[in-house]
Amino acid sequence: xxxxxxxxxxxxxxxxxxxxxxxxxxxxxxxxxxxxxxxxxxxxxxxxxxxxxxxxxxxxxxxxxxxxxxxxxxxxxxxxxxxxxxxxxxxxxxxxxxxxxxxxxxxxxxxxxxxxxxxxxxxxxxxxxxxxxxxxxxxxxxxxxxxxxxxxxxxxxxxxxxxxxxxxxxxxxxxxxxxxxxxxxxxxxxxxxxxxxxxxxxxxxxxxxxxxxxxxxxxxxxxxxxxxxxxxxxxxxxxxxxxxxxxxxxxxxxxxxxxxxxxxxxxxxxxxxxxxxxxxxxxxxxxxxxxxxxxxxxxxxxxxxxxxxxxxxxxxxxxxxxxxxxxxxxxxxxxxxxxxxxxxxxxxxxxxxxxxxxxxxxxxxxxxxxxxxxxxxxxxxxx
Numbered sequence: 001x002x003x004x005x006x007x008x009x010x011x012x013x014x015x016x017x018x019x020x021x022x023x024x025x026x027x028x029x030x031x032x033x034x035x036x037x038x039x040x041x042x043x044x045x046x047x048x049x050x051x052x053x054x055x056x057x058x059x060x061x062x063x064x065x066x067x068x069x070x071x072x073x074x075x076x077x078x079x080x081x082x083x084x085x086x087x088x089x090x091x092x093x094x095x096x097x098x099x100x101x102x103x104x105x106x107x108x109x110x111x112x113x114x115x116x117x118x119x120x121x122x123x124x125x126x127x128x129x130x131x132x133x134x135x136x137x138x139x140x141x142x143x144x145x146x147x148x149x150x151x152x153x154x155x156x157x158x159x160x161x162x163x164x165x166x167x168x169x170x171x172x173x174x175x176x177x178x179x180x181x182x183x184x185x186x187x188x189x190x191x192x193x194x195x196x197x198x199x200x201x202x203x204x205x206x207x208x209x210x211x212x213x214x215x216x217x218x219x220x221x222x223x224x225x226x227x228x229x230x231x232x233x234x235x236x237x238x239x240x241x242x243x244x245x246x247x248x249x250x251x252x253x254x255x256x257x258x259x260x261x262x263x264x265x266x267x268x269x270x271x272x273x274x275x276x277x278x279x280x281x282x283x284x285x286x287x288x289x290x291x292x293x294x295x296x297x298x299x300x301x302x303x304x305x306x307x308x309x310x311x312x313x314x315x316x317x318x319x320x321x322x323x324x325x326x327x328x329x330x331x332x333x334x335x336x337x338x339x340x341x342x343x344x345x346x347x348x349x350x351x352x353x354x355x356x357x358x359x360x361x362x363x364x365x366x367x368x369x370x371x372x373x374x375x376x377x378x379x380x381x382x383x
Contacts, residue, residue, distance in 0.1 A: 133214070
């Protein structure tokens with residue numbers, strides 16, 4: 001019996017006597033206290049002076065936090081920055097990218113940390129609040145929310161974990177695409193077609209290089225405070241300083257924590273917990289992560305509750321699965337979805353509805369690989 005993360009509940013999986021390999025993430029110890037990690041990072045920033053020396057009292061500081069599609073300690077980031085900058089004017093910007101406004105209620109931020117802050121619930125589809133910084137060498141218009149232009153300092157926060165086409169999440173992603181215009185974001189994300197736009201790749205990754213170039217067009221001083229996540233959803237390290245240099249230092253710590261070698265197989269079953277399993281839009285990360293493990297002509301089963309639905313259907317089908325997931329799979333791979341979605345809704349997507357994992361597996365033969373926390377991993381085929 002294998003218990004898979006699924007969504008609001010777990011999915012118990014019984015594959016009988018079939019040959020099964022369960023791919024587990026690397027083991028990590030108990031992390032230090034998060035407050036200590038953040039304070040230590042802020043005391044010794046990489047490539048920047050300490051944040052308190054970058055602005056004077058009364059300065060306008062925009063702090064960017066992720067939306068609810070990321071599991072991150074937003075309140076801890078804000079509290080650590082407030083300890084360093086007690087006398088500034090705060091703007092809290094929620095990095096929603098193309099997702100649309102989300103509200104603050106689901107972000108786990110106490111009211112006390114929001115009491116004197118202007119809150120920007122970013123809407124990348126609303127051109128009225130966007131300004132253009134320029135155009136990158138790859139042709140992406142760098143359009144971002146005005147709150148980063150009007151500030152005296154912009155602080156990006158996030159957690160460094162694998163990202164299926166930007167290499168790793170966090171870094172400058174909080175600024176762009178986090179506070180970017182929807183059309184500009186999609187232009188950058190089209191670079192996911194490129195062979196080097198893969199999980200774990202930063203140097204030479206066209207998507208990452210393009211978004212870092214876009215943020216480099218911003219004249220406002222910037223600073224980074226990122227946690228380095230673990231596969232247990234806890235923060236095991238923290239880095240601060242220059243949004244590119246400090247991010248690279250965090251990536252060097254993160255990479256071995258997430259990299260796993262696993263066998264290819266004709267049947268791969270992959271899942272993950274919330275928030276990734278909340279919608280098909282997010283669950284595409286599960287499929288992209290395990291794509292290297294599915295043999296030609298094989299079967300991939302995505303196990304995700306998708307309680308929030310598919311997400312915007314055209315985006316999910318064309319901008320995510322068509323160009324970001326399906327090209328990563330070997331020839332003739334069948335992709336099935338076990339979820340809480342009605343079969344009629346799944347039929348509108350580019351994946352196949354399945355009533356259960358067991359029903360799909362019964363029609364297959366050969367070895368099975370199960371990856372319970374797929375989107376958390378950088379998977380390298382061992383055979």
